[in-house]
Amino acid sequence: MDEFEEILQDFLVESFELIEQLDQDLVELETRPDDLELLNRIFRVAHTIKGASSFLNFDTLTHLTHHMENILNLARHGDIIIDAGIMDVILESIDLMKALLVRIRDTRSDGGLDVSACVVRLDAAVNGEAPVVAAEAPSAAPEPVAVVETPEEEADYSGMSDAEVEAEIERLIAIKNAEAVAKRTGGTPTASVDEEEPDYSGMSDAEVEAEIERLITIKNAEAAAKRANQSSESAAVSTPAPVAAPAVEPTPTPTPTPTPAPAAQAAPVAKPAAPRPVAAKEDADAKGASVEQTIRVDVKRLDHLMNLIGELVLGKNRLIKINDDVEERYEGEAFLEELNQVVSIVSLVTTDLQIAVMKTRMLPIGKVFNKFPRMIRDLSRELNKKIELDISGEDTELDKSIVEEIGDPLVHIIRNSCDHGIETGDVRLANGKEEGGTIQLKAYHEGNHIVIQIIDDGKGLDTDMLKSKAMEKGLITEKEADGMSDKEAYGLIFRPGFSTAAQVTSVSGRGVGMDVVKTNIEKLNGMIDIDSELGQGTSMKLKIPLTLAIIQALLVGVQEEYYAIPLASVLETVRISKDEIYTVENRSVMRLRDEVLSLVHIGDIFEVERVFDNSEHAYVVVLGLAESKIGLIVDTLIGQEEIVIKSLGEYLKGIEGIAGATIRGDGGVTLIVDVAALMQMAKSVKSTVGDENSAGKKLGTKNSASDYCVMVVDDSKTDRTIMRKSLESMGITLVEAVDGVEAMNILKQGDHFFDAMLIDIEMPRMDGYTLAGEIKKYNKYKNLPLIAVTSRTGKADRMRGVESGMVEYITKPYSPDYLMNVVKRNIKFNEGL
Amino acid sequence: MSDQLQQVINKQNSALIGDENKMDDVVQLVGFIVGEEEFAIPILSIQEIIKPISCTRVPQTPTYILGVFNLRGSVIPLIDLRARFGLTPQKHGDETRFIVMKSGDDVAGFVIDRLTEAIRMPKRDIGPAPETVSEAETMIDGVGKQSDRIVTILKVHKLLERNF
Numbered sequence: 001m002d003e004f005e006e007i008l009q010d011f012l013v014e015s016f017e018l019i020e021q022l023d024q025d026l027v028e029l030e031t032r033p034d035d036l037e038l039l040n041r042i043f044r045v046a047h048t049i050k051g052a053s054s055f056l057n058f059d060t061l062t063h064l065t066h067h068m069e070n071i072l073n074l075a076r077h078g079d080i081i082i083d084a085g086i087m088d089v090i091l092e093s094i095d096l097m098k099a100l101l102v103r104i105r106d107t108r109s110d111g112g113l114d115v116s117a118c119v120v121r122l123d124a125a126v127n128g129e130a131p132v133v134a135a136e137a138p139s140a141a142p143e144p145v146a147v148v149e150t151p152e153e154e155a156d157y158s159g160m161s162d163a164e165v166e167a168e169i170e171r172l173i174a175i176k177n178a179e180a181v182a183k184r185t186g187g188t189p190t191a192s193v194d195e196e197e198p199d200y201s202g203m204s205d206a207e208v209e210a211e212i213e214r215l216i217t218i219k220n221a222e223a224a225a226k227r228a229n230q231s232s233e234s235a236a237v238s239t240p241a242p243v244a245a246p247a248v249e250p251t252p253t254p255t256p257t258p259t260p261a262p263a264a265q266a267a268p269v270a271k272p273a274a275p276r277p278v279a280a281k282e283d284a285d286a287k288g289a290s291v292e293q294t295i296r297v298d299v300k301r302l303d304h305l306m307n308l309i310g311e312l313v314l315g316k317n318r319l320i321k322i323n324d325d326v327e328e329r330y331e332g333e334a335f336l337e338e339l340n341q342v343v344s345i346v347s348l349v350t351t352d353l354q355i356a357v358m359k360t361r362m363l364p365i366g367k368v369f370n371k372f373p374r375m376i377r378d379l380s381r382e383l384n385k386k387i388e389l390d391i392s393g394e395d396t397e398l399d400k401s402i403v404e405e406i407g408d409p410l411v412h413i414i415r416n417s418c419d420h421g422i423e424t425g426d427v428r429l430a431n432g433k434e435e436g437g438t439i440q441l442k443a444y445h446e447g448n449h450i451v452i453q454i455i456d457d458g459k460g461l462d463t464d465m466l467k468s469k470a471m472e473k474g475l476i477t478e479k480e481a482d483g484m485s486d487k488e489a490y491g492l493i494f495r496p497g498f499s500t501a502a503q504v505t506s507v508s509g510r511g512v513g514m515d516v517v518k519t520n521i522e523k524l525n526g527m528i529d530i531d532s533e534l535g536q537g538t539s540m541k542l543k544i545p546l547t548l549a550i551i552q553a554l555l556v557g558v559q560e561e562y563y564a565i566p567l568a569s570v571l572e573t574v575r576i577s578k579d580e581i582y583t584v585e586n587r588s589v590m591r592l593r594d595e596v597l598s599l600v601h602i603g604d605i606f607e608v609e610r611v612f613d614n615s616e617h618a619y620v621v622v623l624g625l626a627e628s629k630i631g632l633i634v635d636t637l638i639g640q641e642e643i644v645i646k647s648l649g650e651y652l653k654g655i656e657g658i659a660g661a662t663i664r665g666d667g668g669v670t671l672i673v674d675v676a677a678l679m680q681m682a683k684s685v686k687s688t689v690g691d692e693n694s695a696g697k698k699l700g701t702k703n704s705a706s707d708y709c710v711m712v713v714d715d716s717k718t719d720r721t722i723m724r725k726s727l728e729s730m731g732i733t734l735v736e737a738v739d740g741v742e743a744m745n746i747l748k749q750g751d752h753f754f755d756a757m758l759i760d761i762e763m764p765r766m767d768g769y770t771l772a773g774e775i776k777k778y779n780k781y782k783n784l785p786l787i788a789v790t791s792r793t794g795k796a797d798r799m800r801g802v803e804s805g806m807v808e809y810i811t812k813p814y815s816p817d818y819l820m821n822v823v824k825r826n827i828k829f830n831e832g833l
Numbered sequence: 834m835s836d837q838l839q840q841v842i843n844k845q846n847s848a849l850i851g852d853e854n855k856m857d858d859v860v861q862l863v864g865f866i867v868g869e870e871e872f873a874i875p876i877l878s879i880q881e882i883i884k885p886i887s888c889t890r891v892p893q894t895p896t897y898i899l900g901v902f903n904l905r906g907s908v909i910p911l912i913d914l915r916a917r918f919g920l921t922p923q924k925h926g927d928e929t930r931f932i933v934m935k936s937g938d939d940v941a942g943f944v945i946d947r948l949t950e951a952i953r954m955p956k957r958d959i960g961p962a963p964e965t966v967s968e969a970e971t972m973i974d975g976v977g978k979q980s981d982r983i984v985t986i987l988k989v990h991k992l993l994e995r996n997f
């Protein structure tokens with residue numbers, strides 16, 4: 001496919017996607033006109049379409065979107081309030097934008113639709129005047145270009161099938177022929193119709209008609225040829241009837257009454273002829289490419305395959321978990337080895353399969369990079385700067401869904417580099433640099449990530465200037481500015497509404513572009529790293545995970561809950577002692593090497609009730625996303641696991657801080673942390689990091705003997721009675737359970753706070769070892785003394801007891817005093833009184 | 834004699850036809866107890882009924898949402914109907930069940946105290962919801978009267994609607 005054509009396709013697909021979302025957003029906006037987030041989103045759509053269309057040279061579209069952007073920008077800053085009247089104008093302009101896009105899709109040109117009336121109304125709205133009543137039809141506009149076309153015809157054609165279109169063409173031709181003949185016989189002398197370069201303005205109506213007819217014939221032939229070609233090509237699924245459309249275009253133009261000046265009429269006729277050579281070239285290319293050994297596969301099928309693999313990975317995780325359990329229970333049995341082999345083969349094949357399927361979804365990033373040389377050329381001409389683009393690593397592959405998302409941010413970054421980064425030629429020469437600036441665009445793999453680097457040798461970022469601009473716009477306070485590191489100051493450029501440009505140009509300056517970058521990169525779980533040296537240039541590093549559906553995650557525990565954090569966002573984990581945590585202005589921070597890292601406890605974010613926590617150490621997971629960093633305090637680190645992202649469904653969607661859920665090896669559901677949202681939430685969460693010690697102490701306070709509580713777990717009534725008798729004299733509270741399952745249930749109910757448990761080993765349903773293992777899984781019971789009371793005396797039994805977390809091992813029979821002493825020692829009886 | 838026979842046959846026929854007519858107007862429901870009351874939902878909106886399994890709490894949700902659970906690979910929300918109806922929560926017992934209901938693409942599990950039975954109820958035995966509750970807000974589709982008791986029929990799509 002032709003390069004321009006490919007870019008155009010991408011632009012159209014993207015624009016239609018954006019518009020689809022836009023419609024919903026606008027409807028929402030009418031009910032919630034104060035929603036800044038929504039306005040920002042709508043504004044970004046207009047901005048993105050404007051940006052792309054300007055470099056594709058769709059002037060009408062650019063013109064329209066530029067004015068839309070203006071009005072939305074005012075609304076965004078609260079300078080105007082969107083009322084019904086303004087909303088009408090905006091909606092009208094969006095309809096017009098859609099019509100233009102449809103037209104571009106069908107004809108590769110945005111000419112022929114008049115936007116000036118709408119633009120006038122948009123401007124009127126901007127200036128606060130009452131918008132002109134929409135009754136003023138576009139056709140009444142003063143511009144002579146293509147007023148002849150009625151919108152209804154337009155709509156008709158786009159909705160037609162190929163066959164219908166052909167029939168319509170034939171009908172129109174017939175009419176035209178008849179008209180032409182009638183005119184000619186009507187007495188007007190025929191001029192040289194077969195003139196090589198006809199001077200349309202000098203022609204009579206009849207001549208024009210004849211010329212049109214001639215063009216139609218040519219077009220028809222071309223269209224037929226193209227159609228034949230196209231049908232052999234299995235591509236072009238995305239554009240409905242791109243073949244027939246160009247053929248249609250010339251025909252409707254002359255249909256209306258011949259009242260307009262011939263010049264006006266002729267112009268649109270001639271226009272569609274322009275892209276013709278491109279089409280011809282495309283055909284040739286397509287033929288050449290057909291030898292390739294590839295099959296085109298519907299993306300849906302690949303997605304389905306990916307989903308199936310996801311399920312397989314979950315199954316594999318589960319199998320591994322079961323294998324571990326079985327290994328523990330039947331140690332030394334012969335069949336274990338066989339099972340082991342099978343499990344490892346399945347796991348190996350699954351991993352390979354997953355990689356293979358991932359590879360089928362991979363596209364070279366060159367697909368995105370390809371459109372930049374052209375963009376740079378246009379921008380450098382527009383900005384009057386000499387800029388060279390140096391691309392490397394365009395063969396680097398990454399997942400299709402990511403390739404689609406990465407285009408936008410890159411456009412904005414590169415525009416920014418051109419506009420703000422690279423200086424004009426004379427400034428560069430004055431600073432002792434070469435006259436021409438260079439922008440390097442690099443892509444390479446780094447572990448499970450792809451890194452895209454955009455490096456310019458421009459003027460670099462001036463942190464002082466950034467800070468003062470941000471203060472000027474009220475984004476930060478003076479105090480915040482003083483405490484900012486260089487990196488944080490660079491991060492300011494990603495704030496919505498931030499811009500260093502003195503005036504708004506069509507290239508940049510509205511403070512949206514970098515906001516788009518941040519949003520999109522965050523969506524991909526990527527990170528942005530900015531480096532800059534004043535006067536030397538700026539380097540922006542985007543680090544993006546290779547794939548989205550199946551990810552590596554770090555599993556962390558807080559109390560008895562588990563959460564999965566995408567490993568892509570985890571920079572490192574550190575174990576710190578609690579006194580390394582400082583409190584600054586009600587926020588917890590810690591010193592990590594030469595940085596100050598703000599901390600938040602995962603329990604505060606997810607409202608986890610912290611029952612008991614007296615360990616002196618904490619684990620901090622350092623999270624990085626886009627350009628920001630935060631330390632997340634967790635109770636335990638479980639480990640790394642491959643997880644498949646599943647949505648929480650319609651009912652629970654949009655829970656803040658939760659990106660989805662995954663199913664673990666044990667069949668349980670674990671929630672996946674949305675790191676971007678978590679960072680937002682961390683700003684408003686009240687820290688309780690320091691409070692937990694006092695809470696822990698309160699629970700532990702004992703005032704009388706009956707505050708001590710011990711659970712007795714034994715299936716024999718006699719044994720329970722013996723234990724009760726032995727301990728009764730102490731006056732402590734005793735709770736009985738007949739087996740492990742009941743004991744677990746009592747623990748979970750939380751009616752009592754136990755100081756120790758006496759556990760028999762041989763029990764129905766759940767034995768003592770299993771019970772101890774289960775209890776120790778819960779963080780809050782980590783320090784609960786478990787005492788085995790059993791008649792099993794073997795050394796192996798004792799060892800198992802210790803392994804499962806028992807602190808004492810009492811063998812039956814025992815003396816009541818002995819039991820009492822052991823219990824007293826373990827619950828620190830009377831020490832606290 | 835033959836007249837009598839004819840009468841009997843006619844009677845039987847009309848009874849049969851009558852039955853058929855009634856068949857069309859019968860709704861099939863599944864009854865269950867939450868708290869003290871008996872409720873019912875159309876049998877066709879039930880995907881399955883399962884015994885309680887463990888679920889994972891989801892933060893930032895109302896208390897009646899117990900969390901999510903794994904139903905053969907799908908992650909499904911679990912809603913406690915006791916809490917949803919403003920009753921005090923209760924520990925899951927032997928008779929506690931999860932009813933997995935669906936309406937369109939929406940699926941959720943609901944915790945109920947115990948199942949009663951499948952009910953076949955003629956439409957004419959179903960009265961409208963009490964008028965004291967507003968039409969748009971109510972989860973009650975109607976009230977079914979049976980010989981010895983009253984069953985509240987719930988709107989499944991309303992139960993599955995997110996209201997926080």
